[in-house]
Ligand SMILES: NC(=O)c1ccc[n+]([C@@H]2O[C@H](COP(=O)([O-])OP(=O)(O)OC[C@H]3O[C@@H](n4cnc5c(N)ncnc54)[C@H](O)[C@@H]3O)[C@@H](O)[C@H]2O)c1
């Protein structure tokens with residue numbers, strides 16, 4: 074692979090991961106993997122500077138604001154921070170700053186720094202006008218953030234008014250976070266409700282603050298540490314240390330572990346001290362931020378790319394611990410995937426008690442040669458489920474158990490478990506006869522992005538399934554018949570039963586896309602479900618076409634192509650509808666529903682008469698998919714840019730066509746803009 078190829082690949086990956094992390098608050102990979110990709114990208118760009126482009130992810134911060142919130146432009150941009158991992162890298166940072174300022178080595182080495190714990194939350198900006206709290210925003214893409222004022226007003230630690238000595242117009246920067254305890258309690262609640270679990274306290278804090286309904290934010294005990302000033306209409310002080318003291322005096326919580334260090338030689342001691350404290354703190358920190366104390370020097374240094382030159386984050390390694398592997402449980406998922414889960418002797422990793430960890434898959438267990446009874450090293454790195462790194466070197470004379478043999482049968486239904494060549498995952502072939510798959514599908518069906526039935530969470534589904542109250546989706550709508558039996562169960566009273574029943578009744582009217590997604594067909598995620606719903610419009614149309622799409626029929630031949638959803642997906646749909654039992658189950662569910670509503674989104678033809686050109690790499694959809702969507706909305710898609718082009722959609726690394734569009738003064742959109750226009 075050439076450097077250019079690898080560069081493009083990394084850019085696309087990082088863009089996708091950034092959106093998942095910053096926009097959806099649901100990371101796709103762990104931080105170590107993400108950081109490694111960024112470092113590789115940076116190295117490539119250093120080696121071959123021509124690879125950099127103005128939209129490069131190496132110069133970008135966060136992710137664009139979500140259009141569901143009002144947007145607000147920061148008066149002073151909110152940046153990211155560059156990282157160092159050891160003393161050597163830190164002193165290179167000091168040297169760079171010193172050189173920029175024209176200082177001698179001795180002078181550079183007597184610079185004074187403020188050290189602050191790097192809180193693992195999300196940064197926010199609070200604007201005060203005439204000493205009144207006016208507006209609060211997230212960082213967004215660094216230039217524009219999302220307006221979350223109403224949500225921030227639920228945090229009592231944020232003062233409404235400031236004393237007289239505060240400037241007329243002021244931006245205050247800080248980190249909103251959830252304590253470890255609040256995070257664990259929130260996830261417990263989420264689990265009971267059958268809602269999505271947050272991967273770590275940071276994502277939970279971001280998900281809690283970025284709620285459209287402030288009443289939900291109010292129930293989440295968010296905290297805040299203020300740590301900087303953005304714009305100020307009058308000078309506040311000459312040193313960062315003084316900023317922190319002033320913030321404290323004005324009533325903001327400021328981290329008590331912040332400390333001034335007058336010489337870089339004091340830094341390793343502070344790092345070591347905080348690394349030892351870390352596990353004892355009530356909140357997650359992922360490192361230390363060092364900021365040059367002298368504000369005039371900060372201003373001279375300014376920033377480069379996505380980070381200031383006057384501050385640096387010293388990142389801590391992921392938290393690790395050693396414990397005993399008690400057993401390996403094989404769990405069976407909704408699509409039959411067999412996943413190994415390690416049960417551990419409970420151990421405290423960085424302040425969070427861990428008793429389970431992921432082992433990923435069959436090959437991973439073999440590669441690491443992890444055996445039951447082993448002492449294993451595990452790591453918690455921004456993921457709620459820690460990873461097992463491997464056994465701690467057993468001395469030659471320790472007796473170990475036998476190598477773990479991955480089962481070739483489903484531990485729940487006993488069906489053969491198959492592993493297609495080239496795939497990492499082994500799957501139970503039991504399909505609908507497999508109880509494990511059945512219950513996971515039911516849980517999926519009531520989940521937030523599907524039927525979203527409040528009051529009927531994962532625990533109740535498992536319980537009702539075990540008792541035979543619910544065996545297939547339609548049964549959920551017949552729970553009223555089980556009222557007496559349910560009321561006799563522990564934890565149920567008339568009130569909770571009525572709440573559940575009300576939530577269920579509401580869902581007798583459901584959007585087609587939610588219903589399709591809720592069926593849990595492999596590869597039919599939310600977006601594919603929406604595409605299907607938009608294409609087929611009615612439940613009947615969709616159902617009948619799917620049933621007709623047998624191999625070698627016309628319906629089958631066009632299925633992949635019309636939607637641009639690809640053959641692999643079409644194959645899964647055909648397989649699902651090829652199973653008569655599935656059709657019966659679906660029809661049973663249909664009979665319990667009142668109305669299946671079509672997709673509300675853009676009407677066909679809302680882009681009629683427009684000519685669109687796509688250029689550059691799209692990161693959230695393929696080119697054929699984008700084309701299919703555009704065409705469905707009535708537009709014509711062409712390859713070359715001309716005066717007749719109405720709109721040019723610029724993906725990553727858009728080249729000559731972007732330039733031509735600019736020369737011709739054509740309307741252009743980035744990928745998110747295009748998604749907004751298309752209503753996806
Ligand atoms: N796992 C993933 O998919 C994924 C995706 C994107 C980002 N990430 C993680 O996020 C990091 C990048 O995110 P980032 O751009 O927010 O950078 P960052 O978190 O490394 O550093 C900048 C941030 O630090 C925070 N901060 C905390 N305490 C602070 C203090 N005392 N002073 C100043 N700032 C403080 C602020 O929110 C600031 O925006 C990556 O290194 C990675 O670990 C992970």
Ligand SMILES: [Zn+2]
Nearest residue numbers: 483486501507
């Ligand atoms: Zn099975």
